[in-house]
Amino acid sequence: MIELGKIGLVFNPYGGKMAEVPVTATPFPHRKKLFKIQYSVNWKENSPEIEKGYLNQAKVLYRFMTGFVSKKPRSAYLNYRDVDIGVNDHGKNSYKEGKVYGKKYFGVNFDRLVKIKTAVDPGNFFRNEQSIPTLPSKA
Template sequence: MIELEIPTMALNPYGGKMARIPSTATPFPYREGNLWKIQYGANWREDRLTTRYIELTRKLYQFMTPFVSKNPRQSFFNYRDVDLGINSHRGRIRSYEEGKRYGEKYFAGNFERLVKIKTSVDNGNFFRNEQSIPVKP
C-alpha cells in the first residue's frame, strides 16, 4: 500500500450471525467461511492519469490474489467490477455465456436460480445493464 500510494483497500468483517444465513437464502451467497469482504478503490481528478490509477489498483488486486477466495475468485455485486466481464446482450446464447462469466463470481450457486427467475419475470430482458442477470437461451 505504501509503494502504490493511490489505491485504497477496505476490509469489512464477516462472521457472527451473518454466517448463520444459508448461502441460498438470498442472491448473495458468501457468508459462512468468509472472514472479510475486500473493497479496492482509487480516486482521482485528473483525466490524464486515469490509466495509471486503474493500473495501480489492478496491481494491488493482483498482489492480494494468494490471500483471497479462489475457483472462482468471488465478488460482491454491489462493488461492481467490469474486469470480471460485461454483457453485450447480443443474442440469448451469447448473452447467457457472457453473463455466466461474471454471474458465477457474484452469485456462485445462486446464479442459475437467478437466471431462471429473470427469464420468467423479464423474458424480453428489458431490465439490463452491462452486468445484469441474463435470460435463459
Template sequence: MIEVGKIGLVFNPYGGKMGEIPSDATPFPHRKGNIFKMQYSVTWKDPSPGATENFLNEVKMLYSYMTPFVSKNPRSTYLNYRDLDIGVNDFGKNSFEEGQVYGSKYFNDNFDRLVNIKTEVDPQNFFRNEQSIPVRPSKA
C-alpha cells in the same frame, strides 16, 4: 500498497449472524466461511493525460497481488462494488455465456437459480444493464 501509491483497501468484517444465514437463502451468497469483504479504491485529482491509466493500473496491480489470498473458482466479488473488468453483456446471441462470467462471481452457486427466476419473470430481458442476470437461451 506502499509501492503502488494512493490505493485504498477496506476490509468489511463478516461473520456473526451473517454466517448463520444459508448462502442460498438470498441472492447474496457471501456468508459462512467468509471472513471479510475487501474493497479496492483510488481517488485522484490529477487531470493530466496519463493519470487515469496510471491510477487504474495501480489498483489492478494490488488486485493481482491479492490473488493468492482471496476466494477462488470463481474469485467472488460483491455486486454493489460493480466491476466491469470482470465482464459485460452485449445481449446478443452469447448473452447467457457472457452473463455467466460475471454472474458466477457475484452470485456463486445462486447464479443458475437467479437465471431461472429472471427467465420466468422477464423472458424478454427488458430489465437489464451491462451486468444484469441474463435469461436462458430459448430452445427454438
C-alpha cells in the same frame, strides 16, 4: 500499498451471525467469507496518463492479493460492480457471458436467478452490462 501510491483497501467483516443464513437463502452468497475487500483509488487530475496510472495501481494490488482471497471463482460483490470481470452484450451468447461475472457475484445462486429472471422478464427489458441474463427462448 505504500510503493503503489494512492490505492486503498477497505475490509468489511463478514461471518458470525451473518454466516448462519444459508448461502442459498438470498442472492447474496458471501455470508461465510471472513471479509469483503474493496479496492479503491481516487484522483482529481484529468489526464489519460494519470487515469491509467491510478487504475494500474488497483490492478497491481488486485493481482498481488490473488493468493489471499477466495478462488474458483474469485468472488465479487455486485454493489461494487467491476466491469473488468466481464460484461454482457445480451446477444446470442448472453448466458455464457453472464456466467463469467454472475458466478463471481452470485455463486451457486446464479443459475436459479437466471431461471427466475427468464420467468419474470423473458424479454430481458431490465438489463445492464452485468445483469442476470435470460435463457434463450425456445421459439
